[in-house]
Each structure stands twice: as structure tokens, then as C-alpha cells.
Amino acid sequence: MFAGVLFALAAGLLWGLVFVAPLMLPEYPAAMLAAGRYLAFGLIALPLALMDRRELRALGRADWLEAFKLSAIGNFIYYLCLAAAIQRAGGPLPTVVIGTLPVVIAISSNIRDHARDGRLPWLRLLPSLALIAAGIACVNQVELAALAGSSAGDMRRYAQGAGLAVVAVACWTWYPIRNADWLRAHAERSPRAWATAQGLVTLPMALLAFALIALLQAMGLPLLESDFTLPLGPRPWAYMGLMLAVGLFASWIGTLCWNEASQRLPTTLVGQLIVFETLSALAYAFVLRGQAPQALTLAGIVLLVAGVIWALRIRPSRA
Template sequence: MWTGLFFALAAGLLWGLVFVAPLLLPDYPAALLVVGRYLAFGLIALPLALLDRRTLRELAPADWLEAAKLSAIGNFLYYLCLAAAIQRAGGPLPTVIIGTLPVVIALCSNHRNRTRDGQLPWGRLAPSLLLILLGIACVNQTELQRLAASPDGDLRKYLEGGLLAVGAVACWTWYPIRNADWLREHADRNPRAWATAQGLVTLPMALAGGLLLYAAQASGLPLLGADFALPWGPRPAAFVGLMLAVGLLASWVGTLCWNEASQRLPTNLLGQLIVFETLAALSYAFALSGHAPAPLTLLGIALLIAGVLWALRIKPQ
């Protein structure tokens, strides 16, 4: 249990980095950030595949198809929605909407996986979920007040960012449940090899996405903006360096840590531990902005932590 908790914490700290990339590269469209991140992930997975070549050869065609589905929805579509949401609404709002994942995943998996994982009693789970929701509401209220006080605030873009973040929540509610299904059904398989397999299937997807963006730009359909210079954009060193860092740390190492946690913890409890990603992302966003969080935001963060600690005390029946 505590080993699984440690791996979930590590995954959250690493995944929080993906919220920073769109803020550091605001002049790069979300589609290019997605292609860049997963192209880096796929290239990094190629040499790592040599370490697990024996295990990877044992994967059946159905396993590779499952890895492709997980990557398409849990990686590409999720990060496209998230990056676009952050660029429209800023860091905190998408972060706190993504912060509803612990509640949504717990609600979905508590009944669905009750035979395999046991069921957390709804009466004992309710206070934990309520604390997490209250924490998210506190952070969101602070952001709405900041938007109203800002002369440059754009409510339409803010709402668009919120809707895109809801789409990201839908993608990442599906991903950890299906990923945990495969890992629990193949408990003899190495979680590292499964992370590498997901990296390998992202490579052709990223290459196809990059070619599509290039073809659209060349044919006069400016998906990236009429003056955007492909393939590396206006700041090549920053773009390539950040994509490699996110591809290695957030995509491969983060997925590895999450896979390790998925083999050790019930899915209904594991889903609540995604709150570590929310806390890490909020910390990184405030550090990047250079100002301390408001008292109401700090209260929200404290409520999020309290909700997770409460959940850890509940034993599945």
C-alpha cells in the first residue's frame, strides 16, 4: 500500500510538469505541443525498448491495440484538450477542473470494479469526496475573482478553457480505469515494459500528426497561424528542450510510476491519488507566476490534502 502511494505521489509530481509547458510556450499552438511531446516520448521509448525487448515480444496484437487506444485517448486527446484549456484560461482553472478526477474516477470505479478491488463504503467515502470538491470550489472562486478584477480578462476564453478542461477530465477518467484493468489482468508483466509499449505506439501517431500539421500549413490552411515557422517555431531551443524533458519525465517516467501504483492499489483509491498531480501543478503555476496563492486558494489546497488523507484510511470491503 505505501509503495503504491509513493509511486502515485511520484507520478503526480512528474505529471504536474505538463501544466507548465503551455505557460512557458504561450506562442506555440496546443496541437504542436501535443505532437512535440509525444514525438519525444516515442523517440525516448525506442532505446528503452531494448531493455524490455523480451517482454515486448510477448505482447499479443490485442495488447498492442489496447496500448494504442490508451495512448490515443489518454495521451494525445487528453493533452490536446489540456494544453488548449491552459492557453485560454490560464493555469489554475484547468488545474482545478482536472482536480475533479479523484472524485469522478472514484465514483466510476467504486461500483464498476467492486468485485475485483472491493467497494469503498459510500458513507465513509462521502466526506473525502466532499472535502476534495470544496477544495476545488475554493480555488475556482479565487480565479473567478481574479478574472473579474483584471482589465484584460476575457470571460469567453475563460469559459472555453473550462469546457476543454472538462473534455480532458473525460479522457483521463477513461484512461486510468482501462489501464488498471490491463495491468491487474497481467500482473506478471513488467509495468516498465507497458509504459514503453505505450511510448512506442505514440511515435507513429506523433509523426502522422506532425505531417498533417505541415501539410495543412503548406496548403494554406493555417492551423498553427499564418506566420508560424515549422517545424520548431520561433524559439527552437526552448521548444525542443522542454518537449524532451516532458517526454522523458512526465510521459515515460510518470507513466512507469503510475503503472507501478496501478498494480498495487485498488482503482477506486488510486483515482483519488491523482490529486497529487493537481497539487503539483498548482505549485508549479504559482511559482512560475511569481506570486503567492490567495488565502482562499491555500484553504482549497488544504481541503484537497485532507480529502486524500481521509480516503487513505478507508479499507475496501
């Protein structure tokens, strides 16, 4: 239990990086960010695959198909929607929507996986979920007030960002539950090799995305601004460096830590520990802005942590 929580914490700290990357590269569209991140992830996975070649050879066709589906939905489509949401609505609104993941995943997994993991009593789970929801609301209250004062012309982009963030929530509600299914069904397999397998299948996806962007540009249906220079854009070194960092730390190492946590903890509790990602993203955003969090933000952090601790004290009852 303790090791699983530490792995989930590490994954959250690393995954928080993906929220600030679109803010650090605002001139790069979401398609370029998703393609760059997962191209880096796939290239990093190639030498790592040599370390796990025996484990990877043991994966069958169904396993590779599952890795492809997990990467396509939980990695590529999720980050495409998240990056687009952040660039359309700014950082706060997508953080509010994505911050509901602990509650959404906990409810989904408690309904779906109670026969395998045991059922967490709803009456005992509700206070934890309420604390997490209240904490997220407090952390984002100031930002939401600023969004309410936006002009009518900006509200359309905010609405688009909110819709894309909801799609991202749907992707990442599906991903950890489905990923935990495979890991729990293959407890003898290496979580590191499974993370590497997911990285390998993102490589052709990223290459296809770059080719599609270039093709659309050539056909006169551009996804990019007219002065955007393919393949690396106006700040190539910043783009390559940030994509490499996100690909290594957030994609491969973060996925590895999450896989380790998923093998050790019930899915319902793992879902609530995604709150660490929200906390990390908010902390990085404040550092990027050069602002200290307000009192209401600190109160929200306390509520979030209290909700996680409360959940960890609950033991599932077997069906």
C-alpha cells in the same frame, strides 16, 4: 499500500509539469505541444524498448491495440485538449475542471470495479470526496473571481477552454480505469515495459500530427500563425528542451510510476491520488508567477491532503 502511495505521489509531481508547459510556450499552439511531447516520448521509448525487448515480444496483437487506444485517448487527445484549454482560458479554469478528476474517477471506479476491488462504502467515502472537492474550490477561488470579471469578448475563449477541459476530464477518467484493467489482468507483466509500449505507439501518432500540421499549412488551412516557422517555431531550443523534459519526466517516468501504483492499489483509491497532480500543477504555477499562495490556497491544500488521508484509511469490503 505505502509503496503504491509513493509511486502515485511521484507520478503527480511529474505530471504537474504538463500544466505549465503551455504557459511557458504561449506562442506554440496545442497541436505543436502535443506532437512535440509525444514525439519526445516515442524517441525516448526506442532505446528503452531494447531493455524490455523480451517483455515487448510477449505482447500480443490485442495488447498492442490496447496500448494504442490508451495512448491515443489518455495521452495524445487528453494533452491536446488540456494544452488548448490552458491557452484559451489561462491556467486557473482548466485546473479547476481537471481538479475534479479525483472525485470523478473515484465515483466511476466505485460503481464499475466494486466486484474486483471491493466496494468502498459510500457513506464513508463521501467525507473524503467532500474534503477534496472543498479543497479544490478553495485553491481556485481567487482565480475564479478574476475570471468572473473578464470582458464579454474573452468569455467565448474561456467557454471554449472549459469545454476542452471537460473533454480532457472524460479522457483521463477513462484512461486510469482502463489502464488498471490491463495491469491487474496481467500482474505478471512489467509495468515499465507497459509504459514503454505506450510510448512506442505515440511515435507514429506524433509524426502523423506533424505531417498533418504541415499539410494543412500547405493547403491554406493553417493551424499556426502566418509568421510561425515549421518545424520548430520561433524558439526552437526552448521548444525542444521543454518537450524533451516533459516527454521524459511527465510521459515515460510518470506513466511508469502510475503503473506501479495501479498494480498495488484499488482503482478507487488510485483515482483519488490524482489530487497530487493538481497540487503540483498549482505549486509550479505559483513558482512561475513568482507569487506566494494566499491563505485560502493553503487552506485548500490542507483540505486536499486531509481528503486523501481519509480515503486511504477506508478499506474496501468484498462483494
